[in-house]
Amino acid sequence: MMAGSALRRLMAEYKQLTVNPPEGILAGPVNEENFFEWEALITGPEGTCFEGGVFPAKLVFPPDYPLSPPKMQFTCEIFHPNIYSDGRVCISILHAPGDDPMGYESSAERWSPVQSVEKILLSVVSMLAEPNDESGANVDAAKMWRENRTEFEKIAQRLVRKTLDLPV
Amino acid sequence: MSQIDINELFDESRFPSGWRLFSVLLYLPIGLILVLFRLIVCLLLWLIAAILPDSQALRLFLNRGHAFAFGVIVKVSPDGEQKDEQIHVVIANSISILDYFVLSTAAKTMTPSLLNLPDSLSNALGIQKMNMNNKDVLVAEIKRFISNSKTSIALQPELDTTNSRKALLKFNTWPFCIEPAVQPVVLQAWRPEFVDIQLTSIASIWWMDIICFMFVPYTIFTVKFLKVKRNTDAHVLVREVEKDIAQNLKIETSLHTISDKAEYIKRHIMEEVRNQNQQNSIISDSQIVPSMEILRMVRQVSEVLPLVPHNVILKDLLKTRNVDVTITNILDGIVTYTPETVSTTIAPSSSTNKRYASTMKLNSNNSTVGLTFKEKKAKMISEARERYIEKHFLKDC
Numbered sequence: 379m380m381a382g383s384a385l386r387r388l389m390a391e392y393k394q395l396t397v398n399p400p401e402g403i404l405a406g407p408v409n410e411e412n413f414f415e416w417e418a419l420i421t422g423p424e425g426t427c428f429e430g431g432v433f434p435a436k437l438v439f440p441p442d443y444p445l446s447p448p449k450m451q452f453t454c455e456i457f458h459p460n461i462y463s464d465g466r467v468c469i470s471i472l473h474a475p476g477d478d479p480m481g482y483e484s485s486a487e488r489w490s491p492v493q494s495v496e497k498i499l500l501s502v503v504s505m506l507a508e509p510n511d512e513s514g515a516n517v518d519a520a521k522m523w524r525e526n527r528t529e530f531e532k533i534a535q536r537l538v539r540k541t542l543d544l545p546v
Numbered sequence: 547m548s549q550i551d552i553n554e555l556f557d558e559s560r561f562p563s564g565w566r567l568f569s570v571l572l573y574l575p576i577g578l579i580l581v582l583f584r585l586i587v588c589l590l591l592w593l594i595a596a597i598l599p600d601s602q603a604l605r606l607f608l609n610r611g612h613a614f615a616f617g618v619i620v621k622v623s624p625d626g627e628q629k630d631e632q633i634h635v636v637i638a639n640s641i642s643i644l645d646y647f648v649l650s651t652a653a654k655t656m657t658p659s660l661l662n663l664p665d666s667l668s669n670a671l672g673i674q675k676m677n678m679n680n681k682d683v684l685v686a687e688i689k690r691f692i693s694n695s696k697t698s699i700a701l702q703p704e705l706d707t708t709n710s711r712k713a714l715l716k717f718n719t720w721p722f723c724i725e726p727a728v729q730p731v732v733l734q735a736w737r738p739e740f741v742d743i744q745l746t747s748i749a750s751i752w753w754m755d756i757i758c759f760m761f762v763p764y765t766i767f768t769v770k771f772l773k774v775k776r777n778t779d780a781h782v783l784v785r786e787v788e789k790d791i792a793q794n795l796k797i798e799t800s801l802h803t804i805s806d807k808a809e810y811i812k813r814h815i816m817e818e819v820r821n822q823n824q825q826n827s828i829i830s831d832s833q834i835v836p837s838m839e840i841l842r843m844v845r846q847v848s849e850v851l852p853l854v855p856h857n858v859i860l861k862d863l864l865k866t867r868n869v870d871v872t873i874t875n876i877l878d879g880i881v882t883y884t885p886e887t888v889s890t891t892i893a894p895s896s897s898t899n900k901r902y903a904s905t906m907k908l909n910s911n912n913s914t915v916g917l918t919f920k921e922k923k924a925k926m927i928s929e930a931r932e933r934y935i936e937k938h939f940l941k942d943c
Contacts, residue, residue: 407919444850539934
């Protein structure tokens with residue numbers, strides 16, 4: 379029963395995202411045979427150093443979704459305090475309660491079946507806008523974000539151009 | 547641009563109330579005969595169009611014939627401008643399903659359409675078959691059409707109708723990317739007071755609109771040409787024309803788009819279905835004493851669909867006795883419900899979410915309907931690229 383209901387819930391979410399897409403966000407299964415692997419494009423929010431970029435990411439859903447959260451990983455080069463250098467996203471909404479070794483996150487921000495792909499992606503957008511330098515997934519990026527903002531912004535702009543296939 | 551509630555833009559019902567409804571009922575027998583008669587005329591016209599070879603005279607005859615069959619009288623407003631023959635794009639507000647016909651009668655324009663009709667017929671009705679798969683293809687096709695023919699193209703950037711009493715739907719920008727000059731046109735319509743039936747209503751079906759045209763004795767359309775607007779920047783031009791048309795109608799512009807209308811219609815239909823269901827099930831509800839087994843199943847469904855109220859799940863489970871079937875019923879919309887408000891405290895980041903979501907909504911653009919995921923992806927990246935280039939390079943040039 380589990381995988382069946384996960385599949386239906388994912389189909390419903392995909393339908394919802396197609397009918398009523400949040401601006402600047404595109405998400406859906408890589409191919410419609412496999413609803414457990416999605417691709418997402420996220421536009422860097424306006425007024426931030428990631429403005430204008432279109433960042434591709436991969437979402438992998440567990441068979442017991444929505445009881446467990448999906449995993450999300452950017453598939454482009456990205457430099458951000460809350461994203462590991464291999465692209466994995468470290469954000470509270472992607473963690474089930476009780477699976478927070480550092481104890482930073484209150485359980486309200488964590489994953490629960492009430493959350494959705496759309497909420498995850500919107501959280502990622504606000505994470506791009508406002509990095510949380512307490513939970514450093516990328517220590518170098520967190521350090522640079524704190525101490526050398528200009529350099530950080532320069533790198534971000536280079537990455538933005540890279541996602542758009544423009545000369546760096 | 548004040549906050550306008552979307553329901554003010556449309557009529558729930560096309561029929562009037564009070565004594566006006568009474569006079570419609572009195573008129574009913576005549577109206578029905580008229581519908582029948584006009585349907586026959588329509589059929590004959592289509593037959594003639596299929597048989598006779600295309601000619602100017604036939605086109606004129608078909609145009610007049612359809613005007614009679616639809617009961618449409620077109621008047622060009624004397625206090626407007628003249629139709630400017632140098633301008634190839636005419637922009638109008640959208641009020642009924644026959645706007646293209648009215649525009650073609652008044653201004654000799656054609657409106658792009660997916661319908662593939664015989665030449666004489668499509669010309670008489672004012673529609674031009676075009677590829678409308680995506681807006682770039684359509685824009686290119688319109689440009690080609692304009693350069694090859696003297697006929698101008700009529701476009702309605704709202705893409706759907708309003709009751710034109712409160713506000714316009716937000717204009718789409720692409721119709722203004724074709725030529726730097728367009729002629730705005732204001733459409734209005736009246737029907738005799740004793741059959742005060744609206745041109746359209748929310749969630750109405752296209753053929754009902756047509757039947758209503760045939761039912762009333764006549765519908766008078768006035769077409770008012772406004773001054774030609776010029777601007778090489780389509781984004782500026784669209785807002786100017788939108789404002790101009792709204793001012794002429796003495797209504798406002800709004801931020802509601804055609805997809806907001808679709809969403810509103812969907813909500814409206816769901817609500818009606820729910821009201822009916824509630825009336826049917828008030829009695830049966832009170833007698834339920836759920837077993838432990840059923841309660842366990844409710845919990846299972848609720849884990850998958852946490853926003854669905856428990857009593858809704860319970861009610862369906864009592865019918866189906868199957869967790870999977872109930873989940874399907876809910877997801878497919880067979881079972882409707884009002885979502886429960888989320889009781890968990892909302893994460894602090896969500897306020898920023900909302901902020902970004904709302905700022906980004908402003909430049910919303912819904913031309914992606916009907917594209918595959920791959921096409922949407924390519925489109926999103928190329929649009930972001932264009933925006934980026936515009937912002938960072940063109941300014942320096």
